[in-house]
Amino acid sequence: MFQDSNSTPPTVGLFVTCLVDLFRPAVGFASIKLLEEAGCQIEVPDTQTCCGQPAFNAGHREEAVTIARQVIAAFEPFDYVVAPSGSCAATIRRHYPELLADDPKWSSRAEAVASKTYELTSFLTDVRSLAGVKVELPEKTIAIYHDSCSGLRELGVKTQPRSLLGTIENLELKEMEEPEVCCGFGGTFCTKYPAISEVIVSAKTKDIDATGADLLLAGDMGCLMNMAGRLRREGRRTEVRHVVEILSGMTEAPPIAGRQEDQS
Known part of the structure; x- marks a missing residue:
């Protein structure tokens, strides 16, 4: 015990x-x-x-x-x-x-x-039965959450990050049309089948962009780096961060695949 x-x-x-x-x-x-x-x-x-x-x-x-x-x-x-x-x-x-x-x-x-x-x-x-976090964003921000394949399908992580994000002041949480669809990273999959991976992540970035969200969140760095890189190459405006950065209020680092000047 x-x-x-x-x-x-x-x-x-x-x-x-x-x-x-x-x-x-x-x-x-x-x-x-x-x-x-x-x-x-x-x-x-x-x-x-x-x-x-x-x-x-x-x-x-x-x-x-x-x-x-x-x-x-x-x-x-x-x-x-x-x-x-x-x-x-x-x-x-x-x-x-x-x-x-x-x-x-x-x-x-x-x-x-x-x-x-x-x-x-x-x-x-x-x-730990944590009901929420005491975090307030400096301005109104629309965020979306991507469900990573392993977290969702092997561990049942779905409502947990959303319940915590829902307690952040000035954060509006929206949903993509298909938040549970793979981003195309898949660990070694993206290196073995890059052409297929690119098609999958391109569909994901279109779904992200359609929400009009300011911020994309997820709980796995592989997914985040894959989506952030594609968003940047496509010139899309959505910032990308790991969910714990927002939940902890620690957002001093530039967004993933971003630059320090992107903070200003």
């Missing part, structure tokens, strides 16, 4: 993710801020690496198993494992037990870590 009481803060191991670490560290700091405000004690294990999803998706099972064992060992000490990514959280929660099911030394350890792993907005609402 995991430690979770008002008197003793639960310990949370933050799984930063590769893309956050390499391309958007601000998301990691925003995640820490949100988790601390939700009454958690945060640690970021310096032995963590990739979750192994690229290897797993590409069929390199042996490499994926090696990475899974390393992640499990790094995060076993904590009450919870939380990631600002539906795809990474789903890899640990859904696929680690599958990868290590036949390993008598690791199967139970994989199950234990999987059972306490959550995507960040799901953890805040479903585990």
Whole structure:
């Protein structure tokens, strides 16, 4: 049974993710801020690496198993494992037990870590019962939310980010016509089938632009970078950010695929 009481803060191991670490560290700091405000004690294990999803998706099972064992060992000490990514959280929660099911030394350890792993907005609402955030945007902003495939289909992340976003002052949340349709990133899919990926993301940017939204939000950096890059190449005006940046009120960094001058 995991430690979770008002008197003793639960310990949370933050799984930063590769893309956050390499391309958007601000998301990691925003995640820490949100988790601390939700009454958690945060640690970021310096032995963590990739979750192994690229290897797993590409069929390199042996490499994926090696990475899974390393992640499990790094995060076993904590009450919870939380990631600002539906795809990474789903890899640990859904696929680690599958990868290590036949390993008598690791199967139970994989199950234990999987059972306490959550995507960040799901953890805040479903585990910590966070009803809202105290954030006010400087001006009226229309935002839309893209449901990433892994977060939605493997973890059931749908209402959680929207319920939190609905409590932000000066933020109007609208919906795309097809918010649940893939953006075309798909991890290794976009590198193996770039032409198909481009068609998919182009349809997504048209859906985004049709809403007239000022801001596009999502919970996975892969999706965000893919959509932001396409929006910029098409000259569209919608800014792109990870949802935790808005929820934490930490928007000092330029939008994804944006420049510092885009802030002025």
